[in-house]
Amino acid sequence: MKLEGKKQVWKDYQKEIADDHYFYVRSCIRQNFFPGSEQTFLKILRTELNKDIYENPHHTTCSGIGYHSDVVPFETIQTVVARQFALMTEAGYKNLAVSCITSFGIYNEIIETWKEFPAELEKIRGFLKKATGREFEIPENVAHASDIVYKFREDILQKAKYKLVNKNTGQPLKIVEHIGCHYSKMFPSKGVGGAEFPHVLVGMIESWGGEVIDYPERRHCCGFGFRQYLVMSNRGYSVSNSRKKFESMEPYKPDAILCNCPGCPMFLDRWQYVIEEMEGKTYGQNGQGIPVLTYEEMAGLVLGYNPWDMGMQMHQTNVEPLLDKMGIDYNPELKYADKAGKIIGTPAMIGCGCE
Amino acid sequence: MKHVVIIGGGIAGIETACELTDAGHWVTVIEKESKLGGKLNNWSYLFPDFTPVEAIKETLHEKSDKKDFTILRETVVLSVQRSSNKFAIRASGNQDLEADAVVIATGYELFDARRKEEYGYKIYDHVITSADLENLLLPENDVNSVLKDTPKRIAFVHCVGSRDEKSGNHYCSKVCCITGVKQAIELKKRFPETDIYCFYMDLRMYGKHFEELYREAQEKYNIQFIRGRLSEASEKMDKSLQIKAEDTLSGRPLKMNVDLLVLLVGMEAGRGTASAATTCSVDCEQSGFLKTADSFLKSNVSNQEGIFLAGSCTAPMSVNDTILHARSAATEVNNWLKAN
Numbered sequence: 064m065k066l067e068g069k070k071q072v073w074k075d076y077q078k079e080i081a082d083d084h085y086f087y088v089r090s091c092i093r094q095n096f097f098p099g100s101e102q103t104f105l106k107i108l109r110t111e112l113n114k115d116i117y118e119n120p121h122h123t124t125c126s127g128i129g130y131h132s133d134v135v136p137f138e139t140i141q142t143v144v145a146r147q148f149a150l151m152t153e154a155g156y157k158n159l160a161v162s163c164i165t166s167f168g169i170y171n172e173i174i175e176t177w178k179e180f181p182a183e184l185e186k187i188r189g190f191l192k193k194a195t196g197r198e199f200e201i202p203e204n205v206a207h208a209s210d211i212v213y214k215f216r217e218d219i220l221q222k223a224k225y226k227l228v229n230k231n232t233g234q235p236l237k238i239v240e241h242i243g244c245h246y247s248k249m250f251p252s253k254g255v256g257g258a259e260f261p262h263v264l265v266g267m268i269e270s271w272g273g274e275v276i277d278y279p280e281r282r283h284c285c286g287f288g289f290r291q292y293l294v295m296s297n298r299g300y301s302v303s304n305s306r307k308k309f310e311s312m313e314p315y316k317p318d319a320i321l322c323n324c325p326g327c328p329m330f331l332d333r334w335q336y337v338i339e340e341m342e343g344k345t346y347g348q349n350g351q352g353i354p355v356l357t358y359e360e361m362a363g364l365v366l367g368y369n370p371w372d373m374g375m376q377m378h379q380t381n382v383e384p385l386l387d388k389m390g391i392d393y394n395p396e397l398k399y400a401d402k403a404g405k406i407i408g409t410p411a412m413i414g415c416g417c418e
Numbered sequence: 419m420k421h422v423v424i425i426g427g428g429i430a431g432i433e434t435a436c437e438l439t440d441a442g443h444w445v446t447v448i449e450k451e452s453k454l455g456g457k458l459n460n461w462s463y464l465f466p467d468f469t470p471v472e473a474i475k476e477t478l479h480e481k482s483d484k485k486d487f488t489i490l491r492e493t494v495v496l497s498v499q500r501s502s503n504k505f506a507i508r509a510s511g512n513q514d515l516e517a518d519a520v521v522i523a524t525g526y527e528l529f530d531a532r533r534k535e536e537y538g539y540k541i542y543d544h545v546i547t548s549a550d551l552e553n554l555l556l557p558e559n560d561v562n563s564v565l566k567d568t569p570k571r572i573a574f575v576h577c578v579g580s581r582d583e584k585s586g587n588h589y590c591s592k593v594c595c596i597t598g599v600k601q602a603i604e605l606k607k608r609f610p611e612t613d614i615y616c617f618y619m620d621l622r623m624y625g626k627h628f629e630e631l632y633r634e635a636q637e638k639y640n641i642q643f644i645r646g647r648l649s650e651a652s653e654k655m656d657k658s659l660q661i662k663a664e665d666t667l668s669g670r671p672l673k674m675n676v677d678l679l680v681l682l683v684g685m686e687a688g689r690g691t692a693s694a695a696t697t698c699s700v701d702c703e704q705s706g707f708l709k710t711a712d713s714f715l716k717s718n719v720s721n722q723e724g725i726f727l728a729g730s731c732t733a734p735m736s737v738n739d740t741i742l743h744a745r746s747a748a749t750e751v752n753n754w755l756k757a758n
Contacts, residue, residue, distance in 0.1 A: 064541065064542065064543065064653055065540060065541055065542075065543070067540075068532070068538075068539075068540035068541035069541055071532065071540070072532075072535055072541075257535065258535070259535035259536050259538075260535065260541070277652075277653065278652075279652040279653070279654050279660040280652070280660075281652060282650055282652070314655060315655070
């Protein structure tokens, strides 16, 4: 592997990421899958980086999953997106910060469609006006939330309490990065580092002291593919895709998997538990699973946030092996405690590699 | 005596110069490199009969040495201005020339395989281009230098940067199919135990003896041709490569480990031709190659009277097609000079 070659690709795909004043649009599924991640992102931006980030409770799903499942027509999703932009315009913001990779792809696809087909834009302006009376401006800057964390990764490092370093060996932790398909595969220029060798998560891992693992199935689908999991009879494809990735990364002994998509961490996390139940196989060290993190959770750990405050007890594959390697000070007794410290019960299904 | 300036000292430029000198004209060849011969200098053997490039180069040099034409090496053309019936040419080093006619013979450039990022050229250790392989096949080099041991499998990918909308090159580079067949045979001769696979879209064996060589590759050398393009290559722990493709004839996805991946890179018009198009104000095709007045009877004529085109600056061409095109350019120039 020649790093110089990768650096050239990264140089070719640098995008403009706004510096401040973001209009944040949340993901409809991340709040269920990893409920603390978005809140952690807002906390990092507001309290650590002193940025202005605003969200409007009236914003809705982008309807991307329905669109990709052929149940939401293109005109409908364009109008839904136009409404989000109208909320942004009304609030006086011009920089869109998107939590979800599917939505990020949708926003880019629609903005590019409007550039190529201005008549379509006028049609959608008409639809929105008739339906809601609203008007909108197209954002000046569209960034995925991981782009923003990437942009400020060195600022986060300055405030770091922990690094991605094994406290026992002093060696960098080996991290697998997995990028959501709709981040840059549709529009390579919209992603930091392009489509084939994205730099967005690599940059965070390296800045925070870790070592990135490139393994043969790095680009392979995580198993989230809409048609694989929305159709129940296809879910075998979903788990077999995830399994293919685990088998491929296992020889490199990764300490964690880092993702920037709603679906990827969900499936890479949950399917490890399922594979253990089905085959008795785990992919981490010492019979444990490989912890799967969102980039907000990773940033939060680096900044010293309490993993349980970030909702990391919601992971099916236990995160403790990573916390221990990083030397994070956490209380295992409070894993299933509420905010007041009262234990609310242990889940019936025990996480991967927990026994 | 009329003066003809030829821009480019590759095989097209040299052949045109020889023919025009024979016709009694004073010829100056302007070459940006120190060495004549262009891309031919980097090649080892030529399809379809494995003629050593040295033999062709020696013949060309012997022929050109006997001719009395001027060569300006390491020189680039800065501007070409028409004044009445002459062309005023300014070249680097404050050189000013006056010509009655100009021939553009700037050739092509190879597609930069880094643009097909999914194949990992210049990132993965064992991904090379057909040009790299050709260089390794030169007598003074060693193809084993890129391989640890005797390779188990080697794969070729056809049409890298050709017939590819993503690369912006819609045209066929014409010579890569037969180059792939030739190089696969050359590697099979060196590594008889190695399995060699060629991944292709179509195999376009348009030339004399091309189809026969393709048949020989299959029957005598047992080279496997798989109809399907690669979707990606990834490096494994031992530096071998995992490749993914679709075998479109069996309709199934395919995954394979190979020890060496050779990308058959196509031709592009290149910066030299683009620069000549600007300085001489000649039209280009959408592909970037220079536009000829027609495809049949005026394939050496540009849109500028007195400026002619020779060789692969007009379209991808093999060595033999280039030589023939250069000769026809010389005829066209000679006829035009006589008439004017």
